[in-house]
Amino acid sequence: MAEPVLELRGVSKRYGEAVAVDEVSLTVERGEFLTILGPSGCGKTTVLRLIAGFEQPSAGEIVLEGRSMAGVPPERRAVNTVFQSYALFPHMNVFDNVAFGLRMRGFAPTEVRRRVLDALRLVHLEDLATRMVDRLSGGQQQRVAIARAVVNEPAVLLLDEPLSALDYRLRKRMQIELKHLQRSLGITFVLVTHDQEEAFSMSDRVAVMNQGRIAQLDTPTAIYETPANLFVARFVGEINVLPGVVVGCVEHMTHVEVEGRVIPLSTPPGCWQVGNKVHVLLRPEDLRVETLRDLDEDPELRASFGRVPALLGVVEETVYKGATYDVILRLDSGTMLTATEFFNEDDETVYFRPGDRVAVTWVQGWETVLAYAP
Ligand SMILES: Nc1ncnc2c1ncn2[C@@H]1O[C@H](COP(=O)(O)OP(=O)(O)O)[C@@H](O)[C@H]1O
Numbered sequence: 001m002a003e004p005v006l007e008l009r010g011v012s013k014r015y016g017e018a019v020a021v022d023e024v025s026l027t028v029e030r031g032e033f034l035t036i037l038g039p040s041g042c043g044k045t046t047v048l049r050l051i052a053g054f055e056q057p058s059a060g061e062i063v064l065e066g067r068s069m070a071g072v073p074p075e076r077r078a079v080n081t082v083f084q085s086y087a088l089f090p091h092m093n094v095f096d097n098v099a100f101g102l103r104m105r106g107f108a109p110t111e112v113r114r115r116v117l118d119a120l121r122l123v124h125l126e127d128l129a130t131r132m133v134d135r136l137s138g139g140q141q142q143r144v145a146i147a148r149a150v151v152n153e154p155a156v157l158l159l160d161e162p163l164s165a166l167d168y169r170l171r172k173r174m175q176i177e178l179k180h181l182q183r184s185l186g187i188t189f190v191l192v193t194h195d196q197e198e199a200f201s202m203s204d205r206v207a208v209m210n211q212g213r214i215a216q217l218d219t220p221t222a223i224y225e226t227p228a229n230l231f232v233a234r235f236v237g238e239i240n241v242l243p244g245v246v247v248g249c250v251e252h253m254t255h256v257e258v259e260g261r262v263i264p265l266s267t268p269p270g271c272w273q274v275g276n277k278v279h280v281l282l283r284p285e286d287l288r289v290e291t292l293r294d295l296d297e298d299p300e301l302r303a304s305f306g307r308v309p310a311l312l313g314v315v316e317e318t319v320y321k322g323a324t325y326d327v328i329l330r331l332d333s334g335t336m337l338t339a340t341e342f343f344n345e346d347d348e349t350v351y352f353r354p355g356d357r358v359a360v361t362w363v364q365g366w367e368t369v370l371a372y373a374p
C-alpha cells in the first residue's frame with residue numbers, strides 16, 4: 001500500500017467568529033499530485049498555510065511523514081511553498097535566488113552549485129543563471145520560484161495558484177511542464193487553484209472545497225462524472241439539473257418521473273424509495289438531440305427514440321463554440337436544457353435552428369441521481 005506523506009486530521013482554522021477551514025481531513029500519498037480546487041474565499045490558501053506552518057490550526061492535527069507538526073516552525077517542516085506572488089528576491093540574480101535556501105542551510109559551495117544548476121535545468125533556465133530576476137518575464141519568474149522550492153528537495157511542494165499570473169498560452173504550457181516536473185522529481189505536490197481545467201489536467205486527485213469544507217475528494221474523472229453533490233456538479237463544468245420524483249424501485253432499476261415522463265435509471269438497490277425527491281444531473285455533452293420535424297405526430301416512434309424515453313422540446317438558441325456548438329432548448333414543461341453537439345462537416349443540414357422540435361435522449365447510466373436539495 002502507498003505510504004501517506006501528509007495527513008490532515010479534522011483540521012479547522014477560525015479567525016474570530018469566521019471559520020476559514022472547517023474540519024478538513026485528507027491523506028496525500030507519497031508522489032501524488034493533489035489539487036485543492038474551489039472558489040475564491042473557500043479556504044484553499046489557509047489550508048496550505050496550515051500545512052506550511054505559517055498558521056496554527058484551531059483544532060485538529062497535521063502529520064507530515066508520520067510526525068505531528070504541532071509546534072514545529074515552518075523552517076523545520078519538510079515542505080516548500082511556491083507563492084502566488086512568487087516572492088523572489090528582486091536584488092538577486094536567478095542563481096542566487098535558487099541557491100539562497102541551500103546556503104542558509106550551510107551546504108558546501110560545490111554542492112550548492114550542482115543542485116542549483118540541476119534545478120535550473122529542470123525548469124529550462126540554465127542560460128539565465130546570472131540574470132537579475134526583475135529582468136525576467138512572468139513565466140520565467142514563475143520557473144525561478146519553482147526551482148527555488150524544488151532545490152531543497154522537500155517531501156511536499158505546496159503551490160498556491162502558481163500559474164494565475166500567466167497568460168492563457170503560457171499557463172497551458174506550464175501546466176504540462178509542472179506535471180512533467182512533478183513526475184520526474186517524484187515529489188508530492190499539493191496545488192491550489194480556482195481553475196477546474198488546471199486541476200483536472202494535472203492532478204491524480206482533486207479535493208473540491210466549498211466554504212471551508214471538502215465537498216468531494218476523488219479522481220478528476222470521478223468528480224466530473226459522479227459529482228457527490230450539487231455544488232461540485234455545478235462548479236466543475238456545465239450541467240443540467242432536472243428535478244424528479246421516484247415512482248418505482250425494483251432491484252437495480254429506479255423509475256423517476258422527470259419532466260412529465262417516467263424514466264428508468266440504473267441505481268444501486270436500496271438507494272431510493274417511492275416518493276423520494278431527486279435531482280437528475282446530465283452533462284451537456286452526454287445529451288443527444290434529434291429533430292422531430294417529421295415525427296411530431298407519431299407518439300410511438302417518439303417513445304422509442306433513443307435509449308431512454310425522450311424529453312421533448314424546442315430549440316431556442318444555438319451558441320457557436322469552435323469545435324462544438326451548444327443547443328439551448330426549452331422542454332415542453334418550460335425547463336431549459338443545454339446540449340453540446342459536434343459539427344458534422346459532411347452534412348450541414350443536421351445543424352439545429354431556433355424553432356426546431358427536438359427530442360433529447362441519453363444513454364441510461366450516464367445520468368447522476370442525487371437526493372433533492374433546494
Ligand atoms: N488572516 C486572516 N484573518 C481573518 N480572516 C482571514 C485571514 N485569512 C483568511 N481569512 C478568511 O478566511 C477565508 C478563506 O480565505 P483563503 O484561505 O484565503 O481563501 P482562498 O485561498 O480559497 O481564496 C476567507 O473568508 C478569508 O477572508
Ligand SMILES: [Mg+2]
Nearest residue numbers: 041044045046
Ligand atoms: Mg487563495
